[in-house]
Amino acid sequence: MNAKSEYLRSPRGFRWWLIRVVMVTVAIIVAAVAYLLVVGASAKSELIESNPAPGRLVDVGGYKMHINCMGEGSPTVLMEAGAGDFSVTWSAVQPKLSQTTRVCSYDRSGFGWSEPNAEQARTSQTMVQELETLLANANIEDELVLVGHSFGGLNVRLFADRHLDKVVGVVLVDALHEDVSPEMQRINSEAQLALVEELRVVSILQSIGLLALSPEEIPEQGLPLEAMAQYRAILATGSQVDTMIAELSAIEDSLTYARSLDLKHFDNIPVAVLTATHRNQPSLSEDQNKQMAKAWNKMQIAQSKLSSESYFVSTSKSGHYIQLEQPELVIRTINKLVTRARYKG
Known part of the structure; x- marks a missing residue:
């Protein structure tokens, strides 16, 4: 040895x-x-x-928010994305719609190209206040046709409730309603908790730069080519993931806030409700998906009664993202309300 x-x-x-x-x-x-x-x-x-911001960054009091406007004419169509999404979700609708009138999509703070507002909880109450400041500071003062997808539908209803004098139409694209059944609320809460845990892992990968090194690994979202590149760039570099976690974690608070307001009937302001009958969330069982579809349809019918002049369109040709799978349907519906506003004016 x-x-x-x-x-x-x-x-x-x-x-x-x-x-x-x-x-x-x-x-x-x-x-x-x-x-x-x-x-x-x-x-x-x-x-x-x-992947620079396609629109402009507007100071809203210590931080900036992104708003992207195309086209000319009145009323202005203002589009709000669903939970965890940002302005690119309207990329299959906005360019063509802008041939008719001015169309603006924007990013809630912390999403897309908008800077985060770390001082405020990510609830609908905060988001409506931020949107009010954004529109004022961006000098968008004309009448509005509001368009909201999913969670964004709840936000535009809250905004409309505060500004009935300037809203001339509301389009709800498979939109969330505050009167969620207890069973649906339970299923949603379980799915959201699981998603938040997954997003925490994604947040770590984003923070150390792994997502930026291989953005092509971020799954397709059914977006047009340029918008998909922008989506991947934002997810890999910005505050998007952490804001998604904060927003999803606060959805119950947003629903509670909306219920506390006893939102008004929109009288003769036209409301168009677009809803998809096909529901298939991979994280849910077949029975849960059936329960969700039944409860969701009930909410959509309730929303179609928000106005004395309402339009209800149910489609089986797309899932939750009607604006990506059937953009022409969304464009036609919005144009109907734009034409009606001009005729009334």
Whole structure:
């Protein structure tokens, strides 16, 4: 047996050898993480530079929000995305619709190109107040046709309730309603909790730059090519994921707030309700999906009674994202309300 082997067999020799191995291993790991952070930061910068905001950033009091307006004419169509989404979700609708009138999509704070507002909880009450400030500071003062998808539908109803004097139409695209049944609320809460846990992992990957290094791994969302590149860039670089977690975690508070207001009937302001009969959330069982479809349809019928002049369209040709799967249907419906507003005016 040689001297080296004899040294390693001794307690003191083995300890020092083990410490050296651990130190070298730690050094390698630290160097690898540091390299990953540097490369990830560089990849983030490249994605940000190659995907600038398509609209303009407006100061709303210490932070900026993004609003993207196309076209000319009145009324202005203002579009709000669903939970966890931002303005690109309207990319199959907005360009063509802008041939008729001015159309604006915007990003709630912390989403898309909008800077986060860390001082306020991500509830509908906060979002409506932020939107009011955004429109005022962006000098958008004409009459509005409001369009909201999913959770965004609840937000535009809350906004309309405060501004009935300037709203001339509301389009609800498979929109959430505050009167959620207890069973649907339970199923939704379970699904949201599971999604939030998944997003926490995604947030870690985003923070160290892994998403920016391989944005093509972010799943397709049914968006047009340019919008999909923008979606991936935002998800890989910005505050999107953390804001999604905050918004989803506060949805129950948003629903409670909406119920507390006893939202008014819109009288003769036209309301168009578009709803998809096909519901298939992979995270839910077949029986849960059936229960969700039944409860969701009940909510859509309730929303069609918000106005004395309402339109109800049910489609089996698309899922929840009607604006991406049947954009022409959404465009026709919005144009109907724009034409009606001009005729009345």
